[in-house]
Amino acid sequence: MSRSFTYSSLILRVRPSGESNRDVWFLTAEEGIIRATSFGGPKSKLRAHISPFHTGTLWVYYNPVKDSRKVTDFDVHSWRPGIRERYERMISASSLVETILATQGGGGNWDTALALANSTLDALADADETHCTRIMVHFLWGWALFLGIAPELEHCAACACPPASDGLLWFSKRDGVLLCSNCARNHDAAAICPGARRWLAAVENLPSAQLVRYTLDAQALSQARFMTTHLLAGALGRWLSSWGAV
Ligand SMILES: [Zn+2]
Known part of the structure; x- marks a missing residue:
């Protein structure tokens, strides 16, 4: 009755x-x-092989009577010891794990989810403090796209007009969309500058390791972070404490 299965996997928790x-x-x-x-x-x-943030091949023995799974082996391909060497990397990696678990792995197309998570953890493993935040915002934006909740970046979601001359669009936390200043009047909305939106658009399909190629000032980073975390919070119906530390 029992069966063995093999998986490409990342250890979350x-x-x-x-x-x-x-x-x-x-x-x-x-x-x-x-x-x-x-x-x-x-x-x-x-014991040593099974630890959070390790990627590898997993062998599992499934018992259908008990509906339980037992790890029979785990062959580590990426150990990423660098993640444990710095506090900021650990916080970011834990935030990634919490996001994935809270959204139940994304609900389909899991090889894409796994590739995004692996690429993010690889980049975090040797990132400096400032870079950790960028890598996490990049992950959260990728995850929002993956979940199908990412808003259109260059048009108002209500009236479809492009941004006004100041270039700003306003992020509505309630609706998870970007609005022009007219349409945003009755919303609890935060300004998202062109720099933040351009960066998100530019890095959308980029592996995390190549993020260094695109500059992003502190204000734009903070706005991009605000938007991506609130987007996911809106979809989940709750705020994950680890986002606050990103
Ligand atoms: Zn509008």
Whole structure:
């Protein structure tokens, strides 16, 4: 009755379970998020291999009677030790994990989700402090696009007009869209400058490692961060505490 399965996977979260076992949450290219139990004491080989932010091939034994999964092996392809070396990298990587778990892996097209998460973690593994925020905003924007909730960047969502001469559009937190100054009047809306919108458009399909090629000033970064986090909060119906620390 039992069956074995192989996955391309990223370890999102590891929690102790009982005496020496651990529950592990994986993002897989094949089935999205799955949870499996890893058995074995501190000396087992799997102990070191199974840790958050590791990417690799996962072998799982599925017991359909108990509807439970057991990790039989995990072959690490990317260890990313650099993430644990700096606080900002850890905070950003934890925020990525929390976002993926909260949105249940994105709900389809999981190999794209996995590729985006892996590319983000690779970039974070040797990023400096300022760069961590950019990498996370890039991830959150990619995730919003992936979930189909990213707004049109160069037109008002209500009247379709382009931005006025000051170049500003206004982000409505309630509706998750950009509006012109006229249409934004009755909204709780925040200005999003052309620099922030141009950057988001430019880096949309870019691997995280190439973000250094595009400049972004502090104000534009802060606005891009505001918009991406509130977009996802609107879709989820709640704010993730880790976004506050990004
Ligand atoms: Zn308008």
